[in-house]
Amino acid sequence: MTEVSVAKEDVAATGELVVLKSVNKHFGALHVLQDIDLTIARGEVVVVIGPSGSGKSTLCRTINRLETADSGSITIDGEALPQEGKELARLRADVGMVFQSFNLFAHKTVLENVMLGQIKVRKADKKKAEEKARALLDRVGVATQADKYPAQLSGGQQQRVAIARALAMDPKVMLFDEPTSALDPEMINEVLEVMQQLARDGMTMIVVTHEMGFARSAANRVVFMADGRIVEEAAPDQFFSNPRSDRAKDFLSKILHH
Amino acid sequence: MFDFLQGYDVLGAFWTTVQLTLLAAAGSLVWGTLLAAMRVGPVPLMRGFATVYVNTVRNIPLTVIILFTSLGLANTLGVTLGAKGVIDTLNFRLAVLGLVAYTSAFVCEVIRSGINTVPVGQAEAARAIGLSFSQVLRLVVLPQAFRSSVGPLANVLIALTKNTTVAAAIGVAEAATLMRTMVEKEAQLIPIAAIFALGFVILTLPTGLILGWVGKKVAIKR
Ligand SMILES: Nc1ncnc2c1ncn2[C@@H]1O[C@H](COP(=O)(O)OP(=O)(O)OP(=O)(O)O)[C@@H](O)[C@H]1O
Ligand SMILES: [Mg+2]
Numbered sequence: 001m002t003e004v005s006v007a008k009e010d011v012a013a014t015g016e017l018v019v020l021k022s023v024n025k026h027f028g029a030l031h032v033l034q035d036i037d038l039t040i041a042r043g044e045v046v047v048v049i050g051p052s053g054s055g056k057s058t059l060c061r062t063i064n065r066l067e068t069a070d071s072g073s074i075t076i077d078g079e080a081l082p083q084e085g086k087e088l089a090r091l092r093a094d095v096g097m098v099f100q101s102f103n104l105f106a107h108k109t110v111l112e113n114v115m116l117g118q119i120k121v122r123k124a125d126k127k128k129a130e131e132k133a134r135a136l137l138d139r140v141g142v143a144t145q146a147d148k149y150p151a152q153l154s155g156g157q158q159q160r161v162a163i164a165r166a167l168a169m170d171p172k173v174m175l176f177d178e179p180t181s182a183l184d185p186e187m188i189n190e191v192l193e194v195m196q197q198l199a200r201d202g203m204t205m206i207v208v209t210h211e212m213g214f215a216r217s218a219a220n221r222v223v224f225m226a227d228g229r230i231v232e233e234a235a236p237d238q239f240f241s242n243p244r245s246d247r248a249k250d251f252l253s254k255i256l257h258h
Numbered sequence: 259m260f261d262f263l264q265g266y267d268v269l270g271a272f273w274t275t276v277q278l279t280l281l282a283a284a285g286s287l288v289w290g291t292l293l294a295a296m297r298v299g300p301v302p303l304m305r306g307f308a309t310v311y312v313n314t315v316r317n318i319p320l321t322v323i324i325l326f327t328s329l330g331l332a333n334t335l336g337v338t339l340g341a342k343g344v345i346d347t348l349n350f351r352l353a354v355l356g357l358v359a360y361t362s363a364f365v366c367e368v369i370r371s372g373i374n375t376v377p378v379g380q381a382e383a384a385r386a387i388g389l390s391f392s393q394v395l396r397l398v399v400l401p402q403a404f405r406s407s408v409g410p411l412a413n414v415l416i417a418l419t420k421n422t423t424v425a426a427a428i429g430v431a432e433a434a435t436l437m438r439t440m441v442e443k444e445a446q447l448i449p450i451a452a453i454f455a456l457g458f459v460i461l462t463l464p465t466g467l468i469l470g471w472v473g474k475k476v477a478i479k480r
Contacts, residue, residue: 066382086390093388103383106478107402117387120397151479162383169387 015042017204018063018173023072025055025062032058033069034228040173045205047215047236050225051251056208059225060175063206064095077172093121096166096174100181102158104150104165110137111146114165122169129168136164140194156187160194173204180211210255212240224248262444263453271436272457278350278422278432279461282357283415289358290365294403295395297370308366315363320424324356328428331355353425361418368410372403377480405476412469416462433457 018040025033032055040046048056061067063074065081065088074081076095082088104113114133118124124132137143140160142153150158159179166174176195180188192214199205199218209215215222215236222239224232226247232239243249296308315323328349331337339351376399384394423434437454441447 064386066385089385089388089390092386095386097383097386099379099383101377101379103377103379105380105384105398106377106480107398107405116397117389120393121388149479165383165387 016040017042017044017077018206019073019075020063021073023062023069023074025058025067025069032228033062036072036230038223038230040204040206043202043204044221045199045203045207045219046221046223047219048206048208048223048225049210049215049251050231054225055228056225057177060097060177060206060208063175064092064097066097089121093117093169094172096169096171098159098162098166098174098176098179100178102150102155102162102182104158104161106150109147109149110142110153110161113150113161114168117165117169132168133164136167137161139167139197140164141190154187155183156190159183159187159191163191163194163198167198173206174198176205176207176209178208178210180209212255216240224251226251260449262440262446262449266436266440268433268436268453268457271431271433272461274350274430274432275419275422275457276461278353278357278425278430279415279419281354282361282418282422285354285358286361286365286414286418287411290362291369291400293362293366294369294373295400297366298373298395298399300391312363312366315360316367318360320356320360320421321427323360324353324424324427327352327356327359349425349428349430353422353428353430357418357421357425361414361421364414364417365411368407368414369400369403371410372405372407373399375406376402402478405473405478408469408473408476412466412473415465415469419462419465420458 016039018038020036020038023033023036024031036059038059048059050056058067062069063076065074076091079091081091104110105116108116111130111133114136115126115129118129118132119126134143134146137146140163142157142160142164145153145157145161150161153161163174163179179195180191183191188211192211195205195207195214196218207214207219219236222234222236223230224234224239224243224245224247232243232245232248234244239248240252243252293308293312296304297312299305331352339348339355380398380402381394384398385391389397422432425432426435426438429435433454437450440450444450
């Protein structure tokens with residue numbers, strides 16, 4: 001037992017929240033994640049960038065075990081991800097996830113979307129859950145939509161509700177997989193602003209995005225992926241103005257010109 | 259003009275038909291939903307069982323299944339389902355059992371295609387907030403699957419109502435049994451057939467209309 005607590009203190013001392021060690025993942029013959037080593041500190045905001053098919057989504061999904069890694073280890077706040085079961089469900093709740101396509105529960109109101117996990121996973125009572133849900137909806141600026149159904153909201157509003165739904169679980173870290181890619185241009189900023197505020201409030205965030213404005217203003221670090229590998233890691237300014245690898249140079253020249 | 263109805267309990271026979279229908283409907287909804295849950299579940303053994311069950315049962319004529327419950331279960335294996343010797347009651351229960359066994363295979367397939375209308379991203383989002391597999395199914399997937407299944411389930415229910423006539427094969431005194439008796443004893447064949455046809459239309463038409471309306475009402479806007 002002493003060993004375990006010592007290990008946890010070490011983690012707290014170094015402030016490492018998410019640690020991936022030589023993580024590998026295949027889809028059939030396709031080697032999607034190749035020896036991924038990645039450490040995210042508490043409160044850090046990391047932007048993951050890279051060409052289509054490079055494994056960014058798979059990386060996010062592996063971190064909260066929507067996909068299982070073939071080998072390597074993933075720890076969240078010092079705890080290894082368990083196999084399927086109750087423990088895994090609990091750990092998943094500690095990792096918030098926001099998807100490109102919002103994925104709100106279509107048969108539930110906005111308010112119910114944000115309450116569901118609190119009641120069923122965190123066992124909060126209904127009144128507390130509703131209070132918290134309303135506070136979160138207010139925080140992301142959609143408080144007036146609480147009683148509507150997801151289909152009645154704009155994409156930007158839906159995505160902000162999805163962020164509130166994830167925050168309702170008090171996650172230790174938030175994963176965003178291209179949260180603005182499915183949005184009309186005029187709605188992108190309202191979502192990015194919420195994310196920026198979240199970053200300022202000290203949330204640990206892993207964000208897959210090609211929004212360089214967000215990366216420059218909110219990220220501590222940019223991780224560049226290509227062909228299932230982490231090719232380059234750098235501070236945002238350094239990465240965008242002076243990428244070291246040819247892959248990154250090539251990629252940046254493409255997204256800067258479109 | 260309707261003298262030939264004297265001495266026959268037509269309403270009583272249709273009441274038996276209604277009871278067969280409602281009990282079998284309730285049973286097949288429960289068992290069919292469980293089968294659908296098994297078919298989409300993560301346990302290979304259950305998936306395999308449900309798949310084999312559905313594909314086998316769907317392809318056996320209902321008459322064979324009903325006769326099997328009577329000849330196989332009751333006569334050979336001595337299953338009595340708690341019925342105390344009264345042949346009618348026992349056969350009624352066996353008929354419900356056979357109808358449930360058969361209809362649930364169709365209910366399963368309806369629910370399963372209902373499940374397929376729920377975007378997989380919603381199930382992933384539900385897992386991501388920490389819900390267990392059964393919670394994802396009960397709280398997110400099935401409520402939406404049921405709503406889009408109402409229309410197709412109405413068709414299954416209508417088919418079930420008509421299928422109850424097969425219970426005549428093991429002597430349940432429902433509408434078709436009475437009709438056969440009357441046809442044997444009375445001369446007015448066409449009026450008799452018309453009355454029973456009308457009876458079934460009265461039972462099935464509202465089912466289709468009401469459930470069609472309900473289906474539109476509860477449909478999920480995406
Ligand atoms: N469930 C799956 N089964 C098989 N192959 C998959 C699966 N999911 C992803 N892939 C493949 O794995 C590779 C990495 O996919 P991934 O979605 O992680 O890339 P990405 O970097 O997120 O790309 P994008 O920018 O297009 O979202 C791709 O070649 C993709 O086709
Ligand atoms: Mg992706």
